[in-house]
Amino acid sequence: RTYIHNIDSDAEEDVQAPEFPDFTSKVLEAINALGGRVFPKLNWSAPRDANWIALNSSLQCHSLSDIFLLFKSSDFITHDLTQPFLQCSDQDSPDPVINYELVLRKWSELIPGGEFRCFVKENKLIAISQRDYTQFYQHILKQEEQTCQAIQEFFSQHIQYNFLDEDFVFDVYRDSQGRVWLIDLNPFGEVTDSLLFTWEELTSGGEISQQQECPAFRYTTSEVTVQPSPCLSYRIPRDFVDLSTGEDAYKLIDFLKLKSEQEESDEEESSPQ
Ligand SMILES: Nc1ncnc2c1ncn2[C@@H]1O[C@H](COP(=O)(O)OP(=O)(O)OP(=O)(O)O)[C@@H](O)[C@H]1O
Ligand SMILES: [Mg+2]
Incomplete structure (x- = not known):
């Protein structure tokens, strides 16, 4: 006996997807x-x-x-x-038409350990955070000073005073040759993930925004502090992934058994014998 369900037979009418040639x-x-x-x-x-x-x-x-x-x-x-x-x-003002x-x-193969988020307040670079803070990267620890300096140079040469706002956040990538690339610009505020800082620290006028010469530089310092990936909560349960990729064969077999048992019991209920 087969348990393949014919999906087409359930569809009452043909729905045509719109096309945009x-x-x-x-x-x-x-x-x-x-x-x-x-x-x-x-x-x-x-x-x-x-x-x-x-x-x-x-x-x-x-x-x-x-x-x-x-x-x-x-x-x-x-x-x-x-x-x-x-x-x-x-x-209070009406939303603009978008x-x-x-x-x-x-597409560019970016190494997550090369990505940094930079916080600019009143046109001053006040803080830099490792972007993929869930992982410990030895090279960030080793090259703390060079990285910080390279980003600061990049900021003063290409970014500072060139953006409409005086408060903003920009993301950069430092490649293996030490060159810095701009990835994105973001609003300075809660909608942007403050990563290894808190928005309170960045906005309060406390220690970080008062820093004189160097921006505060934060990165994950050891394996011990490694954290779960922030996007995990958006995913489907691991079980579904295993099932759909067939990676865990036993899980798939269990699932199919369960499904066939269920259908058998459904049939017994519905067919008068
Ligand atoms: N051209 C590219 N090729 C490959 N990966 C990229 C590219 N551009 C960005 N990425 C990766 O995607 C991530 C997100 O990119 P980006 O910052 O532009 O998105 P975003 O939606 O603005 O993110 P956020 O909400 O954090 O501001 C980057 O951290 C980088 O790892
Ligand atoms: Mg962004």
Whole structure:
């Protein structure tokens, strides 16, 4: 006996997905121009919380359907679409009309230990945090001074006074040759993750914002402090992942047994004998 359920027979009517041929070809053109592999964002956010659903478990996209799948599965993207002005200080003024834009970046294999978040208050770089604070990276510990100096130089040469606001947060990547790259700019406030600092520390005018010469530099200092990944709560339970990838064969067998037992008992109930 087989227990394959014919999904089609349940569907009462044919639902046609809408098509956007112009948009589709534009996106494909852009993907090609960027070398075939892209990192997608909407106006503000990347679907960082949805990588678990992608076949490659990453945000790397090759097609429009890769992008749609990530966007549809992401709470961060939903936030951009439904409440982009949450926590803005001018809550009373009407929301501006937003032109949504799909942003595609050329894919780049970034080593998480090279990423840093930098906090700027009144045009002064006050704090730098390791971005992937869940892990301990020996090289950050070893190169603390060089990293801090390289970021400060990058800030004063390229960023300082060039941004509309005097308070903001920028993210950088320091590659293996020590070069610094700008990744993103973010609002200075609660909507941006303050990582190894707290917003209270950054805004209170206390020790950190009073620092004179050097910005405060924080990183995870030992294996002991390693923390769970912050996006874990957005994922589906591990069991579902194992089932869908067939990684844990016994779990799959147990699941199928359970399913067939259930269907047998359903049948017994419904068919009069
Ligand atoms: N071009 C790229 N290729 C590959 N990975 C990338 C690329 N750009 C960014 N990433 C990775 O994705 C992460 C998130 O990117 P980004 O900061 O642009 O998203 P975000 O939604 O603004 O994040 P946040 O909410 O933390 O501000 C980065 O930390 C980096 O690891
Ligand atoms: Mg950002």
